[in-house]
Amino acid sequence: MGDFTFQELTSILAMQGFVGISLFSVLLLMALGLAIIFGQMGVINMAHGEFMALGAYTTYMLSMFTRTHYPELMPYYFFFAIIASFLVAGIVGYLTEFALIRHLYKRPLDTLLATWGLSLIMQQMFRTFFGSREVSPALPDWLMGSWMPTDSIFIPINGMFVLGLTTVVTFAVYYLMYRSSWGLNVRATTQNRVMSGAVGINTKQVDRLTFALGCGIAGIAGAAFTTIASTGPTTGSLYIVDTFMVVVFGGAASLFGTIASAFTIAQAQSILEFFISSSMAKVLTLLTLIIILMIRPEGLFASKVRK
C-alpha cells in the first residue's frame, strides 16, 4: 500500500478516528439504558436488546405511516420516531416491571431467567407482527451521505447523528440520576428498597419508572440504530452481550464508568481492527477487558465502599 499521499493518510486517520468515536457512541447509547436497569437496579435484563428492537420497529412503523399518509413530513418524522420509540419501549417496560420484575427484586439472578423468557416472547411477537425478514425504515435524506470538511474526508452523517443523540441522552441521564431529587430516590431505592420506603420514598413507583426509563432509553437506541443497520426479530440478541460488557466493565453502578468503558472498548476495537482481522481484534479487545477486570475486579470505576 505505497501509493497514497500524505494528505490521504491524514484523511484516513481522521476518518478512522471517527470510526472509533462512532462505535463509542453506539456502545454507549446501547449501554445507557442498561446502566440504569442493571447498574442501578441490579436487574439482569436479558430482554434489553429486544427493547432496542422495539424502538427500531416503532421507528419503522412510523416511517411507513408517514410515507403513506404524510409524505411531506418525511424529513422530520425521525424526531417523532425517537420520541415514539422512547414512549413505546418505556410503556412496555413499565408494564413489564409491573407484571414481572417487581416480584423478583429479592432474587436478582432470577431476573436473568424471567427476562430471557421475555426476550423469547418479544422476539416471537416481532416475528408474528413484522415477519422474519429484516426491515429498515426509509430515512430522511438529510441523514444519508456524509459531511466533507475537506474533499478527502467523509464523516458519515448518521454516525454524527448518533453521536449527537448519545451526547444528549447521556447528559439527560446524568442530570436525572445525579442532579435531580428523583435520581436520589432511584439510587436510594436501588441500594435499600425497604429502608427507602421507610424514609418516605414510594419505592414501587420509583422502580417502575426507573425500569421504564431504562427501557425507554433502549428504545431510543433502537431508533438510532435504524440509521446504521436493519432490524429483525433477533436483532436484539446481537447487542445484548456487548451491552452487558460495557456496563459491567465500567463498574456496574457508575455512569462515568460506563462512558469510559464504552470508549475503551470502542477505541481498542477500532484501532486493532485497522491492523488485524476483525475477529482477532475482537478477541484481543475482550482479552484486554478480562485483564483489566483482573486488575480492577469491580470494574473501571468501582464505587468502593468499605464492607
Add this chain to the structure above:
Amino acid sequence: TEFPTAEVNTTGLAVTDDTVTVGILHSLTGTMAISETGAQEAERLAIKQINESGGILGRQIRVIREDGASDWPTFAEKARKLLINDKVAAVFGCWTSASRKAVLPVFEQHNGILYYPTFYEGLEQSKNVIYTGQEATQQILAGLDWVAEEKGAKTYFLIGSDYIWPRTSMKIARIHIEQVLGGRVVGEEYKPLGDTQFGSIINRIRLRKPDVIFAAVVGGSNVAWFRQLNAAGINSDNQTLLTLSVTEDEVLGIGGENLEGFYSVMKYFQSLDNPNNKAFVEAFKAEYGEDSVIGDVTQAAYLGPWLWKAAVEKAGSFDIDKIVEVSRTGEIELDTAPEGYVRLHPNHHLWSYTRIGKWNRDGQATVVYESPELIEPNPFPEGYQ
C-alpha cells in the same frame, strides 16, 4: 391404481395409496429465519401447485414442517426426526452450509434425500443431496470474467462474512483473479456474521483504491455494509462493486437507494423476463402478497419439489436409490423453471445460466449480462482447490 404403493415404495417411506409425506426443514426462528423464509414459502408454493395439478404418482403431497431454529444441532435433530420418525420421502431445506454439513451424515446414514437450495461453496457431492443452487465456480468465475472484461478491472478488494462459503468463494476468486485474469487482490477481509461495523474496512478500501469490490457479506450485516459504504461516499458513481450474496430479499432491508448501480452475480433475478418467471412471480405474489419479493435462493428452493417430482415420475418410484439413479442420468430437466431452463448434472448440481444484475432504486435488478449458455456445475474445480 396405476402405481400400487407396494411397488413405488419398497423401503417403508411415508407413502400411502393417496398421499406421500415430505419434510420442509428451515429456520423459522433465529437469525437465519430472515433468509430462509422465502425458500420455505417457495417450497410450499411448489408443493401446492403440484398437488393442484394432480400430485405425484397420483398421490397428494403432505408436508411436515420443522424449525431448524438457526441452530445446526437442531437441524440435525429435526432431520433425524423427519427421516426416522416420519419416514418422509424427501426433504426440502437448509440454507447455510453449516446446517447442510450438520444434516449430511444423517441423510447419508438413513438414506434420505435433501433438496438444498442455496448457492454454496462446492467441494461436496453427496449421493443424498440434490443441489439446486449454484456452486461456487458457476457464480464466481463468470462474474469475475465479466468485471475484468467490461470494467477493465485490475485490482480487487475481497470482503465476506466469516464462514466457509465466503472464504471458499474468495479462495476461488483469488486464484481466478491472480492466475487467470492477471489481476491483483489488494485486500481480503472477513467480518463475523451479524457484525454491523464496517468503518475500518471502508477506510482500508479507501486506502487501497480497488477497481472492484468483490463482496460476499451475508444476511443482516449487508444493511450496515451498504449504508456505511454509501455514507462514506462510495457509490456506483465512483466504485464498481460486485456481490455474490445480495438478492431481492436482502435489498428489502438494505434499501434500493443504497445499492443503486452495484452488481450482483446470480442465476436468478425477480425481474427475469420470461413466461415461466412471469407465471411464478404472479403465483408467488398471489400466495404471499403483492409486497413479497423473490430472490435467487427462493427460486432455487421452488425448483426442489419440481425436480423431485420429475425424478419420482421418471423412476416410477419413491425409493431414494431409484430417484438418485435417475437423477444421475443427467436427463432430469425442467422447462418450466422460472430461471429459464435447468438440467440436473450427474454430479447432483444444476446446469444453469449465470447472470449479472444491476440494482435499481426500486429494489429490482436489471440483467446486464447473461452467460451465453448453461454453465456446467463443477463442485471440485481443478486448479482452484
Add this chain to the structure above:
Amino acid sequence: MFEVENLQVSYGQSQVIHDISFKANPNETLAIMGRNGMGKTTLFKSLMGILPSSASKLEVAGVDLLGNESYQRVAKGVAYVPQGRMIFPNLTVKENIETGLKVGKYKEIPDEIYSLFPVLHDMRHRKGGNLSGGQQQQLAIARALVTNPKVLLLDEPTEGIQPSIIKDIAKVLNEIRKMRDITIIVSEQVLSFTMEIADRIIVIEKGKFIHEDLREAVDADKIKKYLTV
C-alpha cells in the same frame, strides 16, 4: 396521638407479636424494653409497614395507617431509625440525609442537624458506607429527624455511639419532643439513656407487653429485674 390496637405479627407460621395494644401521647416518650429476641424490632418494623401485620387500629393523630405502605406512613408523620443503621452506603452523607427531606417541611438540611452531629458536616461528601459504625448510626438518626415527624420510632438508637454523643442525643430528643410536640417510641438496652428520656417504660416479653410503669415510679434496678426474669 399514636394508637395501636390488637397488633399481631408473624413470620410464616410463628407468631412473634401477640395482640399488642398501646397509646402514646404527643410530647411523650415511650421506652420499650426487653431482652434479645423478644420482638422489639419486629414491633417497630410492623409499625413502619415493613413487615405485614394485622391490627384493629393503627392511627397517628387520628389518621389511619392501616394497610398503608411505608412511604405513606412516612408521609403521615412516622419516622424510623432502624436497628443496624441501614444507611445508603453508596450515597454521600449529605445525600443520605436528603432522602429524608422529601416529606418534611425542610428544603435543605437544617443546621441543627449538623450542630447535633458535627461529624456529619465534616464528612458530608464522603460515602455513607465509609463512615464508622457510630457515625453511621448518627447518620441514621439525622435522616429520620429531617422528615420532621409526628411519631419517631427509634430501634436501639444509641448502639455504637460514643457516650458523650449519647448524652447529646438524649438532650436533643427531649428538646424536640417538647418543641414539636411529637411522640417518641424507643427501644433501648442502655438503662441510663432510657431513664433520661422515657416518660413511660414498657417491658416486652415473648411478643407481649408484660409490664408498664411511669419513669418516676421505677428505678434502674427494678427495670433490670424485669429484664432478667
Add this chain to the structure above:
Amino acid sequence: MSTNTDFLLAIEDLTVSFDGFKAVDSLTMYIDKNELRVIIGPNGAGKTTLLDLICGKTKASGGSIQFKNQEITKLVEHQITRVGIGRKFQTPSIYENLTVYQNLEVSYSEGRSVLGSLFFKSTPKLEALIEEVASDIQLTELLDTEAGVLSHGQKQWLEIGMLLMQEPELLMLDEPVAGMSAKERDETAELLNRLCKNRSVIVIEHDMEFVKKIARKVTVLHQGKILAEGAMEKVQADEKVIEVYLGH
C-alpha cells in the same frame, strides 16, 4: 525497625490513610500474652480500622504489625487467621443459612484445605468442643436452628462461639455487646473474663458499664492516635478523654 519482643502483638508506627484521610496515624501499641485490652474512643477514632489492619482486611500504608514476632502485614486474611488471630465484626457475621451447629462446625480449625474439607470427618473431640462452646454461648438448645432466625444478641454470641472454635491466641471483638440487653451484657462480661484465661483478647466497646466489668488496661484512641492509656479509673478521669469521648 522491629525488634523481637515478648509481646504477643506488637504494633509499631502503623498508618493507613483513605484518600488522604489518616484513619490510623503512626500508632504504636503492644499487647501481652493473656492480656485483655479494651480500646475505646470516639466514633471514627479508628478502632475498627485498627482491627481491620491487624486481621488483614485493610492493608496498611505504613508501619508494622508483629504477631509472636512474625510480621503479618504482608499476610492475607486466612493466613492471619491461621497464625492464631480471630476477629469478630461490628455487625454480626454468621452464616444465616446454616444451623448453629454447622456454623460452629465450619469454623473449626481442621479440614481447612480443599481436600481436607472434602474428606473431613467429625470426631468425638469436635463434638465435645461444639457442645462446650455452645454451652458457653448459651445456644445449646438451638444447635439445630437455622442461624438466620436468631435474635441479634444470639447472633453476636454465635459469632464469638465461631471464633472460639478456631481456638485463637488473640481474639478481637468489635463492640460485642452492642444491641445486647443488660443481662446478656453481664453474661458476656463473664464469658470474656473466662475466655481471657488462656488467650489474649482485644475488645472495643462504648458501653462503660461493660468496660468496667472487664477492663484491666484501657487504650483510648482519638483521630488514629493514642490519646490515653492505663487503668480504667485513670482513663475515666482524664480530662481529654472526658472532653472528646465521655462527655460531661
Add this chain to the structure above:
Amino acid sequence: MNFFIERFLGGKQGAVAIGILALLILVIFPLALDLFRLNLVGKYLTFAFAAVGLVLLWGYGGILSLGQGVFFGLGGYAMAMFLKLEASDPESTAIQTTPGIPDFMDWNQLYELPWFWVPFESFTFTLLAILVLPALFAYIIGVAMFKRRVGGVYFAIITQVIAVILTVLIVGQQGFTGGINGITDLRTLNGWDIRTDSAKYILYFINALLLLAVIMISRFVLTSKFGRLLLAMKDKEDRVRFSGYDVSNFKIFIFCLSAVISAIGGAMFTLQVGFMSPSLLGVVPSIEMVIFAAVGGRMSLIGVVYGTLLINFGKTGFSETFPELWLFFMGGLFIAVVMFFPNGLAGIYNKYVSKLAFLQRYLPAIKLPKSKADTQSNASSSASTSDNAAEGAKS
C-alpha cells in the same frame, strides 16, 4: 454402607430420589421410547451434566458462570477431534488435495495436520484431555479471577466473554477448527461404528450411568464439610476467609469440578449426536444451561436433571407441534417457573409432593429454611449432622 448411603446418595431420601431417577432413565425410557426418541433423551442428558455442574458451582457455591458451554464445548471438541481424525483416514479422504487430514482443513488450504491435533490421534490422550483440558482451563480462569476476588456478576460476565472469545476464535480459525460448521461427519470410535442402532443404545446407557455417577460424586462433595463451606461462602465470604480458609482455592476447585462435569457431558454429546459445533459453546447454550439448572431447582442435583429433560422435551415438543410459535411457549415456561416456582421443580416437589409423603415424619422438627430447595440434601445435612456422628461412632 451407611457411609455410602449418607455421603454418596444423600441419606435414605436421597437414595430414593436417585433410585427413581435411575429407574426412569435406565429402565423406563429405554422401554417406552423408540431409538430415535431415546437418542434425543440421551442428548438432553448430556446437557444435564452441565446443569449438575451448575448446582455445585451456582446453587451451592453462589458463583454464576455464564460460560459453562465453554467446558461442554472443550469436552465435545476433544472427543470430536479424535473421532474426526479417525474418520479422516487416507482412503475416505482420497479426493482431497492432502488425503488423511480432516476435510475442512483441506478446504482451507492446510496441507498438514496442525501440531495440536496430532495428540488427538491417541484415544488415551483424548480421554485424558476431556478431563484435564477443561480442568486446566477452568483452573487458569479460576486463579486469574478468584485470586483477584473477581466475583458476582463480574465473574458471570467474564465467563460470558470467554464464551464469546472461544466462539470467535473457533469461527475465525476455521482451518484449524472447522469454523462455524463445526466438526461433522464423525463415524467410528476405535473402529466401532457409533452410528448403528446398537451403538446408540450402548452410548445411551454409558451416558446415563456416567450421569448417575457424577450425581453421586457431587452428592459426596456436597455432604462433606466442603459442601457446607460452599453454602457458608455464598452467604458470608469474608467470614469464611476470617475463619482461616483460602476462599479462592475452594472456588477454583468447584469451578474446575463443574467444568470437568460439563466436559464429560460435551464428550458424550459428540458421541451420541455425531458432531460438535461452536453453536454448543457460545453465549446462548451457556445461558440455556443455567436455565436448565434454574428450572430444575438450582440446589437440587436430581431436580436439575428433570429440569433439563422438561425444557428439552418442551423445546422439541413445542417446536414440532407449533413450529412457528413455540418460542411463546418456551418464554412463557421460563417466566412461569421463575414467578411461581422460584425453587424450580425441586421446589414444587418440596412444596407439594413431599408434604404428602410419609417421609415427612422423618424430617427434623424444625421448619425447613426457605432458601434451601433441596430436601434430599437438606434434610440430610441438617438432620445428619448429629445422626452422622452417631453412626460414625457405631461403625
